[in-house]
Amino acid sequence: MTIHVLGFPTTLGLPRSAVRHGPEALRASGLLQALRRHDPHVVDHGDMAVPPGLTSDPAPTRVAKVVEAARRQRDHWLRVTRPGDLLLTIGGDHSTSLGTIMALAELGDDFDVVWVDAHGDFNTIETSPTGNPHGMVLSLAAGLLPDALGRVITPDRLHLWGIRDLDPGERRLLAAKRVEVLTPAEVRARREQILAGLRPNVFLSFDIDSVDPADAPGTMTPVPGGFTRDEAVDLVKAIVRGRNLIAMDLVEYHPDRDAGGLTNRLACAVLEAALGAWSRCDREASDAHQWPMASPHPF
Numbered sequence: 001m002t003i004h005v006l007g008f009p010t011t012l013g014l015p016r017s018a019v020r021h022g023p024e025a026l027r028a029s030g031l032l033q034a035l036r037r038h039d040p041h042v043v044d045h046g047d048m049a050v051p052p053g054l055t056s057d058p059a060p061t062r063v064a065k066v067v068e069a070a071r072r073q074r075d076h077w078l079r080v081t082r083p084g085d086l087l088l089t090i091g092g093d094h095s096t097s098l099g100t101i102m103a104l105a106e107l108g109d110d111f112d113v114v115w116v117d118a119h120g121d122f123n124t125i126e127t128s129p130t131g132n133p134h135g136m137v138l139s140l141a142a143g144l145l146p147d148a149l150g151r152v153i154t155p156d157r158l159h160l161w162g163i164r165d166l167d168p169g170e171r172r173l174l175a176a177k178r179v180e181v182l183t184p185a186e187v188r189a190r191r192e193q194i195l196a197g198l199r200p201n202v203f204l205s206f207d208i209d210s211v212d213p214a215d216a217p218g219t220m221t222p223v224p225g226g227f228t229r230d231e232a233v234d235l236v237k238a239i240v241r242g243r244n245l246i247a248m249d250l251v252e253y254h255p256d257r258d259a260g261g262l263t264n265r266l267a268c269a270v271l272e273a274a275l276g277a278w279s280r281c282d283r284e285a286s287d288a289h290q291w292p293m294a295s296p297h298p299f
């Protein structure tokens with residue numbers, strides 16, 4: 001049971017380059033050391049080289065570049081992961097998550113995606129008001145942009161929690177595909193019920209903009225009315241406890257908007273909470289499958 005940590009400093013999903021510095025800012029504040037205090041089996045894979053995004057590209061080209069980067073991340077995960085491991089990615093914008101979904105699907109795991117976010121990220125090129133692919137990640141994974149990517153996950157696996165900013169077209173698509181979409185208030189009110197509805201294997205994708213801008217200012221698309229810092233940490237622990245967290249990521253952290261480092265500390269706290277809860281789970285079954293560790297690939 002190894003925890004694989006990969007930086008994925010992609011800006012391919014949006015028009016701001018600062019998100020590229022997310023992994024380095026979190027590393028600089030001692031994230032890896034903090035994670036190792038919770039579990040010593042942390043392997044740092046460094047940061048993947050991702051080309052810069054060109055917002056002058058037409059939307060289909062921007063989406064194609066996201067898919068290409070995701071395929072490289074998927075291939076990396078497929079090379080290194082062993083049963084019982086945890087794949088942890090530090091973004092990057094939310095297009096960071098596509099490669100992990102693709103890898104888990106390829107591994108044949110029966111898993112749910114818990115997408116903690118202010119946004120639905122379910123736009124298509126036609127419904128997107130911005131053309132930014134970070135708002136199309138789940139629609140891509142669900143096969144709604146078939147020219148770019150075939151379906152890798154069915155919509156019944158998707159759990160969107162914390163959502164409070166949907167574009168009209170993506171709202172219609174989410175309803176048509178019957179995706180679970182819950183506001184922060186609904187998550188608070190129905191927490192035990194929705195947790196009980198999850199499959200045992202979970203990929204938790206944590207968009208820092210799920211948290212209220214008062215507690216997480218360091219992001220591009222802040223939306224008022226989010227989870228408090230404490231609620232977010234608590235929710236992450238509750239998701240991981242009693243379940244098999246197979247992958248997680250932390251995305252949309254823009255260090256240049258984080259005067260005072262509030263968002264940085266929150267991001268570290270969220271990841272530490274997850275790893276703390278993960279390493280306390282009973283891992284005896286997966287220990288039985290421990291294989292020799294492949295050395296991390298240099299990029």
Ligand SMILES: NC(=[NH2+])NCCC[C@H](N)C(=O)O
Nearest residue numbers: 094119123130132134135221
């Ligand atoms: N991962 C995110 N922060 N996504 C924001 C998406 C915002 C908006 N819905 C769009 O499509 O452009």
Ligand SMILES: [Mn+2]
Nearest residue numbers: 094117121207
């Ligand atoms: Mn998002």
